[in-house]
Amino acid sequence: ASLETGSLTxxxxxxxxxxxx
Structure with a gap:
């Protein structure tokens, strides 16, 4: 889970x- 883009990913x-x- 990547919280960099948030809802984008x-x-x-x-x-x-x-x-x-």
């Missing part, structure tokens, strides 16, 4: 905080 369900941030 992973669904918003897995990275909600990263997508918002």
């Amino acid at each position: 992973l669904p918003a369900t897995l990275t909600p905080g990263v997508r918002l941030g």
Whole structure:
């Protein structure tokens, strides 16, 4: 899981905080 792109690579369900941030 890469938190670099956030929702671009992973669904918003897995990275909600990263997508918002």
